[in-house]
Amino acid sequence: EAGVAQSPRYKIIEKRQSVAFWCNPISGHATLYWYQQILGQGPKLLIQFQNNGVVDDSQLPKDRFSAERLKGVDSTLKIQPAKLEDSAVYLCASSSIRTGTYEQYFGPGTRLTVT
Amino acid sequence: AQSVTQPDIHITVSEGASLELRCNYSYGATPYLFWYVQSPGQGLQLLLKYFSGDTLVQGIKGFEAEFKRSQSSFNLRKPSVHWSDAAEYFCAVGATGNTPLVFGKGTRLSVIA
Numbered sequence: 001e002a003g004v005a006q007s008p009r010y011k012i013i014e015k016r017q018s019v020a021f022w023c024n025p026i027s028g029h030a031t032l033y034w035y036q037q038i039l040g041q042g043p044k045l046l047i048q049f050q051n052n053g054v055v056d057d058s059q060l061p062k063d064r065f066s067a068e069r070l071k072g073v074d075s076t077l078k079i080q081p082a083k084l085e086d087s088a089v090y091l092c093a094s095s096s097i098r099t100g101t102y103e104q105y106f107g108p109g110t111r112l113t114v115t
Numbered sequence: 116a117q118s119v120t121q122p123d124i125h126i127t128v129s130e131g132a133s134l135e136l137r138c139n140y141s142y143g144a145t146p147y148l149f150w151y152v153q154s155p156g157q158g159l160q161l162l163l164k165y166f167s168g169d170t171l172v173q174g175i176k177g178f179e180a181e182f183k184r185s186q187s188s189f190n191l192r193k194p195s196v197h198w199s200d201a202a203e204y205f206c207a208v209g210a211t212g213n214t215p216l217v218f219g220k221g222t223r224l225s226v227i228a
Contacts, residue, residue: 004158031213042119042205042218043159056215091158097213102147102166104216106158 002026004107006092012113018080021110025073025094031055032069033104034077035091043091049075082114117142117208121219128196129227136191136222138206147209148189149216150180154202162204165189176200201226 005024013019025032030051035043046065048056051072060067064083069075079086089111093104118141128134140146147166151159163174170182180191189206203223207216 033215040220042207042220043216044218045215048215093159095213102164102209102211102213103149103161106151106160108156108158 004092004094004105006090006107006110008110009108010111010113012115013082015084015114016081018078019082019112020079021077021090021092021112023075023077023092023107025075025092026096026105028098029094029096029105030072031095031097032075033093033095034067034075035093037089037091037109039088046077046090079112082112084114087112087114117146117210117217119206119208119217119219121204121206121222123222124220125223125225127225127227130198131195134191134193134196134200134224136204136206136224138189138191138219139187140189140206140208141187142208142210144210145184147211148180148182149207149209150174150178150189150191151205151207151218152176152202153205153221159205162191196224196226198226198228200224 032049034046037043047060047067049069067077089109091109092107095104120139149164150162162178165172165182203221205221206219209216
């Protein structure tokens, strides 16, 4: 089966610009996560979706970050306006309760550099 | 709140030597525990997981980990390291199988000849 797809793989923007990332989860996976991984740290959750509803967005900086998952499949994460501290790798992951494996499958990530 | 501590930021081992990466977690109930590996420019790949049953779990690539409730630990081991094992290793904890993971800061493994 195809894995989690993300695009773009790399993005360089100037501060105060906007940027959007796209994620296509594994087919049939109802749960989708966005994590932020700053250099030298482990991934940190930004938002969790169950189908097209938000389950947890407590750590999402809502003044500048937004995310949506239309039709419960693909998802986009947007930053507007970007700050220098947003430089990080943004990882998308998906999972399914039905598989019973309790595994989150991660995409390759989008590396964002804000200058 | 859940938390994960990986005390070793960087470990260097010789090829063929044994390896142990440490992980301590903080969680009130029995957690779901995971070890992931991340190669440069790649996403995270699951090595193994524990959520119940036998406390010694086997994973891919010859890795194993042991859950010790009394020590709140879930250390990763491999009897003989290969050069291709050089990567970043992350321990993670989840409340259930379908909740966000809390990751440690990672341990970078270098393998020398």
